[in-house]
Amino acid sequence: MSEHITFVVNGIPRELDVEPRRLLVQALREDLDLTGTHVGCDTSQCGACTVHVDGMAVKSCTMLAVQAEGSEVRTIEGLADGDTLHPLQAAFWEKHGLQCGFCTPGMIMTAADLLARNADPSDDEIRHAIDGNICRCTGYQNIVAAVREAARVIRSGGATVAAQG
């Protein structure tokens, strides 16, 4: 039996017929081809699958697609403004906040949730906020530096960096 859902993903209205057991992350990656959202653990631990639902960071492997009915979903693909990177994306680049990049989409979506609520977080607050996001290769030092830098940029008027090739 399938359910019909209507939701808005990265600003675009979408409709899908999904089995009730279909996870939000599957609907995003497999039905909508938004493969920027990653699946790391598939057991609610790693945060690689983090997206925003109605402005709140959630683990899309721990939410059914049917639960997103009527919601506003934002994924990493919806963060940049055309070719202009979001300050978090630019800061992860500048501060070397990634190596393999597997955890990065989730890390950035969680950081975006934090910065929406706290424009000037301390390092401790940043570390507490990314508690549910695991990075297995960069180490957290540069990730924290990147989030701090993005916060600074946004506070100083949100100067963003144009993507260069």
Added chain:
Amino acid sequence: MIPAAFDYQRSATLDDALKAIADGGGTVKLLAGGQSLLPLLKLRLGSADRLVDIGRLGELKGVRRLPDGRLAIGAMTTYSELAASSARHYGVVADALPTIGDVQVRNRGTVGGAVAHADPASDLAACFLALDAEIVARSVRGERTIPVDGFFTGPFSTALATDELITEVRLPGPRDDAGSAYASLEQPASGYAMVGAAVVVFVAGDGSIEGANVALTGVGPHPYRARAVEAALAGSDRSAASLAAAAAHATDGIDVVGDIHAGREYRTAMAAVYTRRAIEAALARLG
């Protein structure tokens, strides 16, 4: 991981949801934030013929002050919403919330789900026990109020009947003579409490301890009130030695759990340590 197939029903009203679980005879499960239920279904440790999604029931959301001063927390209030509500003025709740899961879990996980799921290491369960909360449960048969002490009956088991839904949790009104705190030792990877101690102390005009409510989680088969600690604290002075002596009773009469993260002996020792720390922190809040 993909759960076994189930039917899905999104409740438009509370009555819809009550009818669905009344007709379901236990094969129908309520879906709140899904932060416990979905991992269980995905790992196929649990199953359901039908999920009844109560996520859209606005009537179960939010925190309100009752005319008599008590605080009523709607079952579908998320941890994040609770942290932003007036419930944060209870020290024990303010201490515990940031230790629960992570931002993503707190954005989805609900108060009703936490209580109904009855994880033996639930942080909020210990807070509600120490606060002497009441749980309001409704079914097609009517409504009843269940004191939280006695609500948890075993690992993942409660006094709730299969056709009952938690609508709200009520906390007593704040008191000037009360201070509260939560202290926990977390398993570093999962973040679940290996020992969590929730304490509310009541202090007399002369500064001595009049009484206390002490609850532990992560230690026994279910979160419990540590009556022996409470008895030792009643009428006690506030010296470090007296507080430590009272806290030493934290596991009296409890079949303490031992696992790969913390053996029985270590957990027993830590239960006393974290109980003492929570008592000290609760007293410190009173100045």
